[in-house]
Amino acid sequence: MEHWTPTSSTTADVEPSVPSVVARLLRDPKVVVAGGFIVFLVVLAVAAPLIAPQDPLAQNLLTATAPPLGFADSEPGYWLGTDGLGRDVLSRVIFGTRVSLTVAFVAAGLACLIGSLLGLFAGFFGEFVDGLISRLVDIWMAFPPVLLSILLVAVLGTGLHSVIIAIVVIDWTRFCRVVRTETMGQAQMDYVVAARTIGFSRRAILFREILPNVVPVLIALLTLEMGIAVVVEAILSFVGLSVSSDTPTWGGMIAEGRQIVHEAWWVLAVPLAALFATVVAFNQLGDGLARSLDPVLRR
């Protein structure tokens, strides 16, 4: 380095400035393409009424199960065909992004918050607290996640709230396990020992010293969880336990498409493709973020 300054390299945990992190992220094609797709979905969700060519709820039995444009017997104006009730598949997929993204952001965010807090406590305080939280995680892991989510929604009643609560209740363990391990590792580091010696309070050490070093892992994990949440919502919609059937959801469309798959394959194929692309995008974004933000992997 030409401009070597002692202050920037004598500490073990050099904090890179925010602009440099963003610049590095924008150089990663994975992050740009996948992130761009997520932004595109957000725009679709927000501006759905402006973008969708048809009313997603308008039924027209005369044009039911019309195939996508380019196939025989397609209906003009219905680009990706119509479903069993003559509703426009494209418009329903566009409106479906609303439920999917709401669940992705809210459910994953809350699961991250609760799981990380418990993980921080377990990893930092150890002994009794750790034993208690770890046992709780073990009990949770003994449930098949899909079964537990269906069980929870059956208990809570159907609806978006229940779906979100179910995902949070199930998936906090993912964050808890990773953050616990990370925190345990960080707590052994010299800088934490130093902070202890200087006499920092335990709260200050936990939230001001350890937490910022766990955040990179957390951001990547959060992105991956968003992809998982989208699939869980689709599964619950598929089983008929998510939002009411007047709200278009990908899972609801997939369930209907599965029923009439021999008459109208596009009713299943279109929302399935949307779900696939979204899950892959969240995953690739999470992968890219993990690589770019993790100081160890970067080297």
Added chain:
Amino acid sequence: MLLTLVVNRLAMALITLAGVAIIVFVLLRVVPGDPVAMMISPGASAADIAALKAHYGLDAPLPTQFWIWLTGVVTGDFGTSITLHLHVTDVLASRLPATLELAIAALFVAVLLGGSVAIAGTLVRRTAGETAIDGINSILLAVPDFIWALALVLLFAVAIPILPLTGRIDPELAEGFTTKFYLVESILTGRFAVAGDIISHMAMPTLALALPLAAVIVRLLKQSLKEAMLQDYVLLARIKGFREVRLVLQEALRNAVGPTLALTGVQFTFLVGGTVIVERIFAYPGIGNLAIDAVINRDFPLIQGLVLLFGLIFILINIGVDLTVATLNPRLRHG
């Protein structure tokens, strides 16, 4: 000692199972829907309802209900299914073999598929072939069984309709079985036409469950293999003039398989959990499909039995993994 490990894990497993039992029991008792109200005809009198509740033990106070259920469970009696009017133990016993055959077949396919691709990827390492495998695999890693199952439906039931869409076996062939392990029994008794029919029914659900696990195996095993290929013992074998394929299969694989084995065990529990939705999509008559029906119908005794059964399977898999890893790695045996 290995024995201490087993006893330790079993004790932990009992605590975990007890926790699962309590959570499910409490959860189900706060369900708003009354299971008895759903199964009785609208004209029934209050006395009829009370009698029915008493029959299923739903009129006693909660702790009493739990105690009755718990003592039942310990003696292998999970009560009577409200919707099927059969003993839960009998229902589970008749449905479990279908799921076990499916899950084990999927595990087998995943290991075979993931293992071969990982080995192939190691043989072509640092070439365009490896880049292609890595690129495709990084996308496949993101795709869950639910999406695979439906994509397979579109592919093999609609685009190229060569596989049956639903069920486990052609109903006309499902005669003359003494066990519920149809696939194993038909192969052992030499009824290969029947076995072929069962395999064609199982192909799509098996693949849907196997592919996500295969992707995980490819990534981890290939990484371990590549690391092992750089070790001295491989170099020595190379100097002796062994061929590349033999280096990978005989020298590297043996030493690289440990981490993959441990992870495959953990992932196998996810695979078993995945049977719930995959069996639903293909109307496959296992415990997963049964579980969704039980929850939708609020069949308390059946749900409790099913969740405990799933919990038990998960725990047994985990113990099995720990033991295998401990046996393979002597240093951990005393842990």
